[in-house]
Amino acid sequence: MSTLLDQEKVTVLKQKAIETRKLILETIHHAGAGHVGGPMSAVEVLVSLYFEEMNINPEDPQSDNRDRFVLSKGHSAIALYTVLAQRGYFPIEELKTFDEIDSRLQGHPDMKILPGVDMSTGSLGQGISAAVGMALGGKLRNKTFRTYCMIGDGESQEGQVWEAADVAAKYHLDNLVVIMDYNKLQQYGWAGSVTERENPVFSPEKRWEAFGWNVISVDGHDVQQVIKAFGEAKEVKGKPTIIIANTIKGKGVSFMENSYSWHARVPNAEELEAAIKEIEMGV
Template identity: 70%
Template sequence: MDTLTQTAAEIRKEILKTIHYAGAGHIGGPMSAVDILTYLYFKEMNINPEDGWNEHRDRFILSKGHSAIALYVTLAVRGYMPLEELKTFDALDSRLQGHPDMTLLPGLDMSTGSLGQGLSAGLGMALGAKLQNESFRTYCMVGDGESQEGQIWEAADVASKYGVDNLVCIVDNNRLQQFGWSNDQVTRNAPLEDPSERWKAFGWHVISIDGHDFEEIERAFKEARDTKGKPTAIIANTIKGKGVSFMEGAYLWHSRIPTDEELKDALAELNKEVVL
């Protein structure tokens, strides 16, 4: 668990450095997703960075595609590409566009960015595995914001109907969208919903966890593997901007670029997680 914690801190540092260097991208949503991505790519999934297109590999779809930088950095740290390539993020002709492009980079299982569509593709992959008697599993991360899209619930309904128990949907439930919720400056109203009860109503096995606690994350994915006859939804309760105190829970960091001084302060905080 200490190794996973250190790896997650390194990934967060590289996210911030990459966004700062590129002068573009998102921070809040990627930072909330890091611990789940770390566990998936460094412990849970059956993958091989040297054979990114192996047909027997586990699949992962980042439905909240605007958080692509978190996935790119995770792939780089895992060995899918050199860390130096992160400097090309969002540049013309780069493999690392602002949203994932599966035609450019091994290890990407779906091009995403149009919110709400990832779970449908994940369902198709999981059903395909069943029909072909393949053992690979499919994991899909969706945002709590994009879960307001109707297509998410159409996919959830069909997945339950066919008992697709090789499909896991992880909800990055950071409870904060791009422009925040009601306060002195913002007039949007937060959705009134209980995500666990909603997924249960659609016939899924539901596990609610602290999405930054690796012991809880490990237990959840083990329980998902042991669950038969229905898909699993893991409600990962997370913090937007996790890891940097002045970014946590602040909607302005959804896509703000850190200044030189802010980057220095953020990296200093994250260095406390790393054993040198």
């Protein structure tokens, strides 16, 4: 069974994606620090999760029956924060405290201080292991919640990712969905001829299939495809699902797209103004 959204819902999610990208850049500019490229590529997936897919309640963020989400690529925390704020977990105005001392919004998510964060992450490769544990715990307790986890393609070079993948398949965790933000560009890596960095992982579909996972490939910036993939994952029994979300690093701003130099660069006032105009125009 596939899940399709009506045009009204698609329009709403697209508008949320626009607002999210604007908030990401405005927040990083205000803070004078933060990551840009990876958060911008993850927007449509996060918006689809928090505004359409997941069973969550901002007024009861610790509900035992809530769906869980782990941002394994924790350096993209600003994308998660902006979505959580729009979803009502904390005031949007609080985004202005990002990366300040004693702020609840640190450079990497902290589950102990910020509602809506299910796992503290930042050390790449570890978040997916926590997500596997959550899904396994749900199975053992006969719970119906689902666990979602976003990993980076560069992050998937970590051996712990594949240890977690092996365990998830072994225990038939069909309540686990991993999303790879496959923007094909990492800050540090082998030099390449086109993007100036070699693609960090080739043929991810074949690799995950070899580990016993159900694999779905989508355009990670098409909310209709993303939501449909989540629906298909729910119909799969006996194995976990990974969604390979083909994305563009720095998506939404022409001079940021596919540029590794915007992995963690702060836009100045002129760049911010130009970027916001492009995002609003849908360039």
